[in-house]
Amino acid sequence: MATSDKNSQRDLPALVVDDERDIRELLVLTLGRMGLRCDTASTLADARTLLRGQPYALCLTDMRLADGSGLELVREIAQLYPRTPVAMITAYGNQEAAVEALKAGAFDFVSKPVDIAVLRGLVQHALKLNAPPAAAPQAAAGGPRLLGDSPAMQALRATLAKVARSQAPVYIAGESGSGKELVARTIHAEGARAAGPFVPVNCGAIPAELMESEFFGHKKGSFTGAHADKPGLFQAAEGGTLFLDEVAELPMPMQVKLLRAIQEKSVRPVGANGEVPVDVRILSATHKNLAALVEEGRFRHDLYYRINVIELRVPPLRERREDLPLLAEAILARLAAAQQRAQPTLHPDALEALARYPFPGNVRELENILERAFALAEDSGIHAADLHLPTPRPSAALPPLPPPPPGIDPRRLDPRDSAASALPSYIEEIERQAIEQALVANRYNKTKAAAQLGITFRALRYKLKKLGID
Secondary structure (H helix, E strand, C coil): CHHHHHCCHHHCCEEEECCCHHHHHHHHHHHHHCCCCEEEECCHHHHHHHHHHCCCCEEEEECEECCEEHHHHHHHHHHHCCCCCEEEEECCCCHHHHHHHHHHCCCEEEECCCCHHHHHHHHHHHHHCCCCCCHHHHHHCCCCCCCCCCHHHHHHHHHHHHHCCCCCCEEEECCCCCCHHHHHHHHHHCCCCCCCCEEEEEHHHCCHHHHHHHHHCECCCCCCCCCCCECCHHHHCCCCEEEEECHHHCCHHHHHHHHHHHHHCEECCECCCCCEECCCEEEEEECCCHHHHHHCCCCCHHHHHHHCCEEEECCCHHHCHHHHHHHHHHHHHHHHHHHCCCCCCECHHHHHHHHHCCCCCHHHHHHHHHHHHHHHCECCEECHHHHCCCCCCCCCCCCCCCCCCCCCCHHHHCCCCCCCCHHHHHHHHHHHHHHHHHHHHCCCCHHHHHHHHCCCHHHHHHHHHHHCCC
8 A cells, every 4th residue: 555655546557357358458558548557357366366466546347257247346446445446347228237336336337338538537537536635625625514523424524535536426315404515515525526617506496498408508599599509517517516406306307318318428418419428426415305206206216226326314403413513603703704793702591592492494594593693793792582593383282192002001101191201101102103104104114214204224223122113
Protein backbone atom coordinates (compact mmCIF):
# COMPACT_ATOMS: atom_id res chain seq x y z
CA MET A 1 0.00 0.00 0.00
CA ALA A 2 2.96 2.30 0.55
CA THR A 3 3.71 2.18 -3.16
CA SER A 4 0.15 3.21 -3.92
CA ASP A 5 0.43 6.22 -1.61
CA LYS A 6 3.72 7.44 -3.09
CA ASN A 7 2.83 7.05 -6.74
CA SER A 8 -0.07 8.70 -8.51
CA GLN A 9 -2.77 6.43 -9.83
CA ARG A 10 -1.61 7.04 -13.40
CA ASP A 11 1.87 5.70 -12.51
CA LEU A 12 0.34 2.35 -11.60
CA PRO A 13 -0.69 -0.21 -14.23
CA ALA A 14 -4.25 -1.30 -14.92
CA LEU A 15 -5.37 -4.92 -14.69
CA VAL A 16 -7.52 -6.35 -17.50
CA VAL A 17 -9.19 -9.70 -16.80
CA ASP A 18 -11.03 -11.34 -19.72
CA ASP A 19 -10.90 -14.79 -21.30
CA GLU A 20 -11.40 -13.35 -24.82
CA ARG A 21 -8.12 -12.34 -26.40
CA ASP A 22 -9.73 -9.78 -28.73
CA ILE A 23 -11.37 -7.97 -25.81
CA ARG A 24 -8.10 -7.94 -23.86
CA GLU A 25 -6.24 -6.45 -26.82
CA LEU A 26 -8.95 -3.79 -27.37
CA LEU A 27 -8.86 -2.74 -23.72
CA VAL A 28 -5.05 -2.70 -23.59
CA LEU A 29 -4.92 -0.57 -26.75
CA THR A 30 -7.52 1.90 -25.45
CA LEU A 31 -5.92 2.25 -22.02
CA GLY A 32 -2.48 2.53 -23.61
CA ARG A 33 -3.64 5.55 -25.60
CA MET A 34 -4.68 7.10 -22.28
CA GLY A 35 -1.15 6.64 -20.95
CA LEU A 36 -1.81 3.54 -18.85
CA ARG A 37 0.31 0.41 -18.77
CA CYS A 38 -1.67 -2.82 -18.56
CA ASP A 39 -1.28 -6.29 -17.11
CA THR A 40 -3.66 -8.94 -18.42
CA ALA A 41 -5.13 -12.15 -17.07
CA SER A 42 -7.48 -14.67 -18.63
CA THR A 43 -8.50 -16.48 -15.43
CA LEU A 44 -9.37 -15.73 -11.83
CA ALA A 45 -6.26 -17.58 -10.66
CA ASP A 46 -3.96 -15.42 -12.82
CA ALA A 47 -5.71 -12.25 -11.67
CA ARG A 48 -5.30 -13.16 -8.00
CA THR A 49 -1.60 -13.82 -8.52
CA LEU A 50 -1.09 -10.45 -10.17
CA LEU A 51 -3.05 -8.60 -7.47
CA ARG A 52 -0.89 -10.12 -4.75
CA GLY A 53 2.21 -8.90 -6.56
CA GLN A 54 1.53 -5.15 -6.76
CA PRO A 55 -1.14 -2.44 -6.51
CA TYR A 56 -3.18 -1.40 -9.56
CA ALA A 57 -4.74 1.88 -10.63
CA LEU A 58 -7.92 0.04 -11.60
CA CYS A 59 -9.20 -3.36 -12.67
CA LEU A 60 -11.55 -4.25 -15.55
CA THR A 61 -12.97 -7.77 -15.32
CA ASP A 62 -15.37 -9.78 -17.43
CA MET A 63 -18.41 -11.36 -15.80
CA ARG A 64 -17.77 -14.89 -17.06
CA LEU A 65 -14.31 -16.42 -16.79
CA ALA A 66 -13.10 -19.95 -17.43
CA ASP A 67 -12.56 -20.77 -13.74
CA GLY A 68 -15.37 -18.77 -12.11
CA SER A 69 -17.36 -15.57 -12.03
CA GLY A 70 -15.95 -12.08 -12.20
CA LEU A 71 -18.23 -11.25 -9.26
CA GLU A 72 -15.89 -13.29 -7.06
CA LEU A 73 -13.02 -11.05 -8.13
CA VAL A 74 -15.09 -7.90 -7.53
CA ARG A 75 -15.87 -8.99 -3.96
CA GLU A 76 -12.25 -9.94 -3.25
CA ILE A 77 -10.87 -6.65 -4.56
CA ALA A 78 -13.46 -4.66 -2.59
CA GLN A 79 -12.43 -6.50 0.58
CA LEU A 80 -8.67 -6.99 0.14
CA TYR A 81 -7.67 -4.09 -2.13
CA PRO A 82 -10.21 -1.33 -1.36
CA ARG A 83 -8.08 1.38 -3.02
CA THR A 84 -8.28 -0.40 -6.38
CA PRO A 85 -11.47 0.56 -8.26
CA VAL A 86 -12.92 -2.39 -10.16
CA ALA A 87 -15.40 -2.23 -13.04
CA MET A 88 -17.39 -5.09 -14.54
CA ILE A 89 -17.67 -5.89 -18.24
CA THR A 90 -21.15 -7.29 -18.86
CA ALA A 91 -23.03 -8.67 -21.84
CA TYR A 92 -25.24 -6.18 -23.69
CA GLY A 93 -28.62 -5.79 -22.02
CA ASN A 94 -27.70 -7.84 -18.96
CA GLN A 95 -28.66 -5.14 -16.47
CA GLU A 96 -29.28 -7.63 -13.66
CA ALA A 97 -25.61 -8.63 -13.81
CA ALA A 98 -24.55 -4.98 -13.82
CA VAL A 99 -26.64 -4.20 -10.75
CA GLU A 100 -25.32 -7.32 -9.00
CA ALA A 101 -21.76 -6.19 -9.71
CA LEU A 102 -22.44 -2.73 -8.29
CA LYS A 103 -23.92 -4.24 -5.15
CA ALA A 104 -20.83 -6.49 -4.82
CA GLY A 105 -18.52 -3.45 -4.79
CA ALA A 106 -17.83 -2.53 -8.42
CA PHE A 107 -17.66 1.23 -8.90
CA ASP A 108 -19.11 1.04 -12.43
CA PHE A 109 -19.75 -1.25 -15.39
CA VAL A 110 -19.39 -1.24 -19.18
CA SER A 111 -21.40 -3.36 -21.62
CA LYS A 112 -20.20 -5.38 -24.61
CA PRO A 113 -19.62 -4.39 -27.33
CA VAL A 114 -17.43 -1.90 -25.48
CA ASP A 115 -18.11 1.73 -26.36
CA ILE A 116 -14.68 3.41 -26.37
CA ALA A 117 -16.06 6.81 -25.29
CA VAL A 118 -17.89 5.22 -22.34
CA LEU A 119 -14.77 3.25 -21.42
CA ARG A 120 -12.61 6.38 -21.46
CA GLY A 121 -15.01 8.20 -19.15
CA LEU A 122 -15.12 5.23 -16.79
CA VAL A 123 -11.30 5.09 -16.60
CA GLN A 124 -11.03 8.83 -15.99
CA HIS A 125 -13.42 8.61 -13.05
CA ALA A 126 -11.56 5.59 -11.67
CA LEU A 127 -8.28 7.50 -11.65
CA LYS A 128 -9.91 10.36 -9.72
CA LEU A 129 -11.18 8.10 -6.92
CA ASN A 130 -7.81 8.06 -5.17
CA ALA A 131 -6.95 11.71 -5.80
CA PRO A 132 -4.70 13.36 -3.17
CA PRO A 133 -6.55 14.34 0.04
CA ALA A 134 -5.52 17.98 -0.53
CA ALA A 135 -8.49 18.33 -2.89
CA ALA A 136 -10.97 17.58 -0.10
CA PRO A 137 -10.98 20.95 1.74
CA GLN A 138 -11.78 22.77 -1.49
CA ALA A 139 -14.81 20.55 -2.05
CA ALA A 140 -15.88 20.93 1.56
CA ALA A 141 -15.84 24.71 1.28
CA GLY A 142 -18.51 24.70 -1.40
CA GLY A 143 -21.50 24.72 0.96
CA PRO A 144 -23.07 23.29 4.12
CA ARG A 145 -22.20 19.78 5.19
CA LEU A 146 -23.88 17.16 7.34
CA LEU A 147 -23.63 18.19 10.99
CA GLY A 148 -24.14 16.11 14.09
CA ASP A 149 -22.24 13.83 16.45
CA SER A 150 -25.13 11.48 17.21
CA PRO A 151 -24.55 7.77 16.47
CA ALA A 152 -27.06 7.96 13.60
CA MET A 153 -25.15 10.77 11.89
CA GLN A 154 -21.75 9.20 12.49
CA ALA A 155 -22.98 6.00 10.86
CA LEU A 156 -24.46 7.95 7.93
CA ARG A 157 -21.22 9.85 7.30
CA ALA A 158 -19.18 6.63 7.45
CA THR A 159 -21.46 5.08 4.84
CA LEU A 160 -21.28 8.18 2.64
CA ALA A 161 -17.48 7.96 2.53
CA LYS A 162 -17.79 4.49 0.98
CA VAL A 163 -20.69 5.34 -1.30
CA ALA A 164 -18.88 8.37 -2.73
CA ARG A 165 -16.18 6.13 -4.23
CA SER A 166 -18.73 4.22 -6.28
CA GLN A 167 -20.54 5.25 -9.43
CA ALA A 168 -23.57 3.14 -8.47
CA PRO A 169 -27.01 4.80 -8.32
CA VAL A 170 -28.05 5.72 -4.77
CA TYR A 171 -31.59 5.94 -3.41
CA ILE A 172 -31.91 8.30 -0.43
CA ALA A 173 -34.94 7.70 1.77
CA GLY A 174 -36.09 10.05 4.49
CA GLU A 175 -38.86 12.30 5.73
CA SER A 176 -39.47 15.76 4.30
CA GLY A 177 -36.96 18.28 5.59
CA SER A 178 -34.51 15.69 6.92
CA GLY A 179 -31.68 16.70 4.56
CA LYS A 180 -31.86 14.31 1.60
CA GLU A 181 -30.50 16.86 -0.89
CA LEU A 182 -27.66 17.69 1.48
CA VAL A 183 -26.77 13.99 1.59
CA ALA A 184 -26.79 13.91 -2.22
CA ARG A 185 -24.56 16.99 -2.42
CA THR A 186 -22.14 15.41 0.06
CA ILE A 187 -21.90 12.23 -2.02
CA HIS A 188 -21.16 14.37 -5.08
CA ALA A 189 -18.60 16.58 -3.30
CA GLU A 190 -16.68 13.64 -1.83
CA GLY A 191 -16.59 11.55 -5.01
CA ALA A 192 -14.68 11.52 -8.26
CA ARG A 193 -17.28 13.79 -9.89
CA ALA A 194 -16.79 16.70 -7.48
CA ALA A 195 -15.36 18.90 -10.27
CA GLY A 196 -18.43 18.23 -12.43
CA PRO A 197 -21.89 19.81 -12.12
CA PHE A 198 -24.45 18.83 -9.50
CA VAL A 199 -27.91 19.20 -11.08
CA PRO A 200 -30.90 18.84 -8.72
CA VAL A 201 -34.38 18.47 -10.16
CA ASN A 202 -37.72 18.18 -8.38
CA CYS A 203 -39.60 15.57 -10.40
CA GLY A 204 -42.92 16.73 -9.00
CA ALA A 205 -42.46 20.29 -10.22
CA ILE A 206 -42.17 19.53 -13.97
CA PRO A 207 -45.42 19.34 -15.99
CA ALA A 208 -45.89 15.87 -17.48
CA GLU A 209 -46.09 17.19 -21.05
CA LEU A 210 -42.71 18.94 -20.72
CA MET A 211 -40.91 16.21 -18.80
CA GLU A 212 -39.25 14.42 -21.74
CA SER A 213 -37.96 17.69 -23.18
CA GLU A 214 -36.68 18.85 -19.78
CA PHE A 215 -34.84 15.61 -19.07
CA PHE A 216 -33.48 14.77 -22.53
CA GLY A 217 -33.56 18.10 -24.41
CA HIS A 218 -35.07 18.81 -27.84
CA LYS A 219 -34.12 19.79 -31.36
CA LYS A 220 -35.20 22.99 -33.06
CA GLY A 221 -38.64 22.66 -34.65
CA SER A 222 -39.47 19.36 -32.89
CA PHE A 223 -42.67 20.90 -31.48
CA THR A 224 -44.47 24.23 -31.33
CA GLY A 225 -42.30 26.68 -29.43
CA ALA A 226 -39.02 24.79 -29.97
CA HIS A 227 -37.22 27.74 -31.59
CA ALA A 228 -33.72 26.41 -30.90
CA ASP A 229 -31.88 23.29 -29.80
CA LYS A 230 -32.02 22.86 -26.04
CA PRO A 231 -29.92 20.46 -23.93
CA GLY A 232 -31.76 18.54 -21.23
CA LEU A 233 -30.98 17.91 -17.59
CA PHE A 234 -28.93 14.81 -18.44
CA GLN A 235 -26.67 16.83 -20.75
CA ALA A 236 -26.45 19.62 -18.17
CA ALA A 237 -25.15 17.09 -15.63
CA GLU A 238 -22.53 15.65 -18.03
CA GLY A 239 -19.50 14.48 -16.07
CA GLY A 240 -21.28 15.12 -12.78
CA THR A 241 -24.35 14.09 -10.80
CA LEU A 242 -28.09 14.28 -11.56
CA PHE A 243 -30.18 14.34 -8.38
CA LEU A 244 -33.80 13.26 -8.91
CA ASP A 245 -35.69 14.59 -5.90
CA GLU A 246 -39.19 13.24 -5.29
CA VAL A 247 -38.61 10.54 -7.90
CA ALA A 248 -41.89 8.88 -6.84
CA GLU A 249 -43.75 11.69 -8.65
CA LEU A 250 -42.57 10.57 -12.09
CA PRO A 251 -45.48 9.48 -14.32
CA MET A 252 -45.32 5.91 -15.59
CA PRO A 253 -44.43 6.75 -19.25
CA MET A 254 -41.48 8.84 -18.06
CA GLN A 255 -40.33 6.03 -15.79
CA VAL A 256 -39.90 3.81 -18.86
CA LYS A 257 -37.79 6.42 -20.67
CA LEU A 258 -35.73 7.18 -17.59
CA LEU A 259 -34.98 3.49 -17.13
CA ARG A 260 -33.66 3.22 -20.67
CA ALA A 261 -31.50 6.34 -20.27
CA ILE A 262 -29.92 4.93 -17.10
CA GLN A 263 -29.36 1.47 -18.60
CA GLU A 264 -27.98 2.59 -21.95
CA LYS A 265 -26.14 5.67 -20.62
CA SER A 266 -27.57 7.65 -23.51
CA VAL A 267 -30.56 9.88 -24.23
CA ARG A 268 -32.55 10.76 -27.33
CA PRO A 269 -33.52 14.47 -27.47
CA VAL A 270 -37.07 15.11 -28.67
CA GLY A 271 -36.98 15.33 -32.46
CA ALA A 272 -33.47 13.82 -32.78
CA ASN A 273 -32.67 10.86 -35.05
CA GLY A 274 -30.09 9.30 -32.81
CA GLU A 275 -29.10 8.94 -29.17
CA VAL A 276 -26.50 11.04 -27.38
CA PRO A 277 -24.16 9.32 -24.88
CA VAL A 278 -24.20 10.83 -21.39
CA ASP A 279 -21.84 10.35 -18.45
CA VAL A 280 -23.96 11.01 -15.38
CA ARG A 281 -24.30 9.48 -11.91
CA ILE A 282 -27.90 9.16 -10.73
CA LEU A 283 -28.92 9.93 -7.15
CA SER A 284 -32.62 9.86 -6.28
CA ALA A 285 -34.76 10.56 -3.24
CA THR A 286 -38.32 10.69 -2.01
CA HIS A 287 -40.13 11.02 1.31
CA LYS A 288 -42.62 8.37 0.19
CA ASN A 289 -42.35 4.63 0.71
CA LEU A 290 -41.08 3.66 -2.73
CA ALA A 291 -41.19 -0.08 -2.00
CA ALA A 292 -44.88 0.21 -1.14
CA LEU A 293 -45.54 2.12 -4.37
CA VAL A 294 -43.87 -0.72 -6.29
CA GLU A 295 -46.14 -3.25 -4.58
CA GLU A 296 -49.17 -1.11 -5.50
CA GLY A 297 -48.08 -0.95 -9.14
CA ARG A 298 -47.57 2.83 -9.05
CA PHE A 299 -43.80 2.70 -9.57
CA ARG A 300 -42.00 0.38 -11.98
CA HIS A 301 -40.23 -2.51 -10.30
CA ASP A 302 -37.39 -2.53 -12.84
CA LEU A 303 -36.70 1.20 -12.35
CA TYR A 304 -36.81 0.78 -8.56
CA TYR A 305 -34.35 -2.10 -8.87
CA ARG A 306 -32.07 0.06 -11.01
CA ILE A 307 -32.00 3.26 -8.94
CA ASN A 308 -31.94 1.42 -5.60
CA VAL A 309 -28.54 -0.26 -5.98
CA ILE A 310 -27.47 1.44 -2.75
CA GLU A 311 -30.07 2.68 -0.28
CA LEU A 312 -29.39 5.32 2.37
CA ARG A 313 -31.80 6.33 5.10
CA VAL A 314 -31.53 9.85 6.50
CA PRO A 315 -32.64 9.83 10.16
CA PRO A 316 -35.36 12.30 11.19
CA LEU A 317 -34.42 14.98 13.70
CA ARG A 318 -36.35 13.30 16.51
CA GLU A 319 -33.94 10.33 16.29
CA ARG A 320 -30.91 12.57 16.85
CA ARG A 321 -32.02 15.18 19.36
CA GLU A 322 -28.49 15.37 20.78
CA ASP A 323 -27.52 17.19 17.57
CA LEU A 324 -29.96 20.06 18.21
CA PRO A 325 -27.49 22.44 19.96
CA LEU A 326 -24.90 22.03 17.19
CA LEU A 327 -27.48 22.44 14.42
CA ALA A 328 -29.05 25.48 16.07
CA GLU A 329 -25.64 27.12 16.54
CA ALA A 330 -24.70 26.56 12.89
CA ILE A 331 -28.05 27.87 11.60
CA LEU A 332 -27.85 31.02 13.73
CA ALA A 333 -24.24 31.62 12.65
CA ARG A 334 -25.26 31.37 8.98
CA LEU A 335 -28.22 33.72 9.49
CA ALA A 336 -26.04 36.24 11.32
CA ALA A 337 -23.42 36.20 8.57
CA ALA A 338 -26.05 36.60 5.83
CA GLN A 339 -27.68 39.57 7.56
CA GLN A 340 -24.43 41.04 8.91
CA ARG A 341 -25.74 41.01 12.47
CA ALA A 342 -24.32 39.75 15.73
CA GLN A 343 -25.22 36.13 16.43
CA PRO A 344 -27.80 35.96 19.25
CA THR A 345 -27.40 33.65 22.23
CA LEU A 346 -29.75 30.68 22.40
CA HIS A 347 -30.68 30.53 26.08
CA PRO A 348 -31.10 27.22 27.97
CA ASP A 349 -34.89 27.56 28.18
CA ALA A 350 -35.01 27.84 24.38
CA LEU A 351 -32.86 24.74 23.97
CA GLU A 352 -35.11 22.85 26.38
CA ALA A 353 -38.19 23.88 24.41
CA LEU A 354 -36.56 22.74 21.17
CA ALA A 355 -35.60 19.41 22.75
CA ARG A 356 -39.24 18.77 23.72
CA TYR A 357 -40.67 19.69 20.30
CA PRO A 358 -41.27 16.72 17.91
CA PHE A 359 -40.17 18.55 14.70
CA PRO A 360 -42.47 16.92 12.14
CA GLY A 361 -40.72 19.10 9.52
CA ASN A 362 -37.25 18.03 10.69
CA VAL A 363 -34.19 20.24 10.04
CA ARG A 364 -36.05 22.44 7.57
CA GLU A 365 -38.61 23.28 10.26
CA LEU A 366 -35.80 24.00 12.75
CA GLU A 367 -34.30 26.46 10.24
CA ASN A 368 -37.67 28.22 9.79
CA ILE A 369 -38.26 28.46 13.55
CA LEU A 370 -34.80 29.90 14.21
CA GLU A 371 -35.01 32.31 11.27
CA ARG A 372 -38.27 33.72 12.64
CA ALA A 373 -36.83 33.93 16.16
CA PHE A 374 -33.66 35.57 14.83
CA ALA A 375 -35.67 38.25 13.06
CA LEU A 376 -37.61 39.08 16.26
CA ALA A 377 -34.81 38.52 18.79
CA GLU A 378 -33.81 41.23 21.25
CA ASP A 379 -30.25 41.98 22.27
CA SER A 380 -30.60 39.59 25.21
CA GLY A 381 -30.80 36.61 22.87
CA ILE A 382 -33.44 34.01 22.08
CA HIS A 383 -35.65 32.63 24.83
CA ALA A 384 -38.29 29.89 24.60
CA ALA A 385 -41.08 32.44 24.15
CA ASP A 386 -39.28 33.88 21.11
CA LEU A 387 -39.45 30.54 19.28
CA HIS A 388 -43.27 30.59 18.99
CA LEU A 389 -43.33 26.81 18.71
CA PRO A 390 -46.64 25.37 17.49
CA THR A 391 -48.75 24.13 20.38
CA PRO A 392 -49.66 20.44 20.21
CA ARG A 393 -53.24 19.67 19.33
CA PRO A 394 -55.52 18.48 22.13
CA SER A 395 -55.41 14.74 22.58
CA ALA A 396 -58.12 12.97 20.66
CA ALA A 397 -60.35 10.41 22.29
CA LEU A 398 -58.62 7.11 22.89
CA PRO A 399 -59.18 4.56 20.11
CA PRO A 400 -60.98 1.32 20.83
CA LEU A 401 -58.77 -1.10 22.69
CA PRO A 402 -57.54 -4.18 20.84
CA PRO A 403 -58.81 -7.52 22.18
CA PRO A 404 -56.55 -8.62 25.08
CA PRO A 405 -54.41 -11.72 24.57
CA PRO A 406 -55.46 -14.88 26.44
CA GLY A 407 -54.68 -14.86 30.13
CA ILE A 408 -54.45 -11.04 30.51
CA ASP A 409 -56.96 -9.08 32.54
CA PRO A 410 -58.49 -6.51 30.14
CA ARG A 411 -58.72 -3.98 32.98
CA ARG A 412 -54.92 -3.78 33.01
CA LEU A 413 -54.95 -2.74 29.36
CA ASP A 414 -57.23 0.25 29.89
CA PRO A 415 -55.22 3.48 30.16
CA ARG A 416 -58.15 5.08 31.94
CA ASP A 417 -57.59 2.63 34.80
CA SER A 418 -55.69 4.02 37.75
CA ALA A 419 -53.09 1.24 37.76
CA ALA A 420 -49.59 2.59 37.06
CA SER A 421 -48.80 -0.20 34.62
CA ALA A 422 -51.94 0.23 32.52
CA LEU A 423 -50.58 2.79 30.01
CA PRO A 424 -47.38 0.86 29.12
CA SER A 425 -49.42 -2.31 28.65
CA TYR A 426 -51.90 -0.49 26.44
CA ILE A 427 -49.14 1.02 24.28
CA GLU A 428 -47.45 -2.37 23.92
CA GLU A 429 -50.67 -3.92 22.67
CA ILE A 430 -51.16 -1.11 20.15
CA GLU A 431 -47.58 -1.62 18.94
CA ARG A 432 -48.09 -5.37 18.73
CA GLN A 433 -51.27 -4.97 16.67
CA ALA A 434 -49.64 -2.47 14.26
CA ILE A 435 -46.54 -4.63 13.79
CA GLU A 436 -48.52 -7.81 13.18
CA GLN A 437 -50.74 -6.05 10.63
CA ALA A 438 -47.68 -4.66 8.82
CA LEU A 439 -46.04 -8.09 8.74
CA VAL A 440 -49.15 -9.71 7.31
CA ALA A 441 -49.61 -6.93 4.74
CA ASN A 442 -46.01 -7.36 3.56
CA ARG A 443 -46.05 -11.17 3.61
CA TYR A 444 -43.74 -11.22 6.62
CA ASN A 445 -41.01 -9.28 4.82
CA LYS A 446 -39.47 -7.45 7.80
CA THR A 447 -37.68 -4.85 5.69
CA LYS A 448 -40.89 -3.76 3.95
CA ALA A 449 -42.85 -3.94 7.22
CA ALA A 450 -40.33 -1.63 8.89
CA ALA A 451 -40.60 0.82 5.99
CA GLN A 452 -44.41 0.79 6.21
CA LEU A 453 -44.23 1.44 9.96
CA GLY A 454 -41.74 4.26 9.46
CA ILE A 455 -39.03 2.70 11.65
CA THR A 456 -35.64 1.17 10.95
CA PHE A 457 -35.15 -2.55 10.41
CA ARG A 458 -33.07 -2.65 13.59
CA ALA A 459 -35.85 -0.96 15.58
CA LEU A 460 -38.38 -3.47 14.24
CA ARG A 461 -36.13 -6.38 15.18
CA TYR A 462 -35.80 -4.97 18.71
CA LYS A 463 -39.57 -4.57 19.07
CA LEU A 464 -40.21 -8.11 17.77
CA LYS A 465 -37.90 -9.45 20.46
CA LYS A 466 -39.32 -7.16 23.15
CA LEU A 467 -42.93 -8.07 22.37
CA GLY A 468 -42.21 -11.76 21.85
CA ILE A 469 -43.49 -11.81 18.28
CA ASP A 470 -42.10 -14.82 16.40
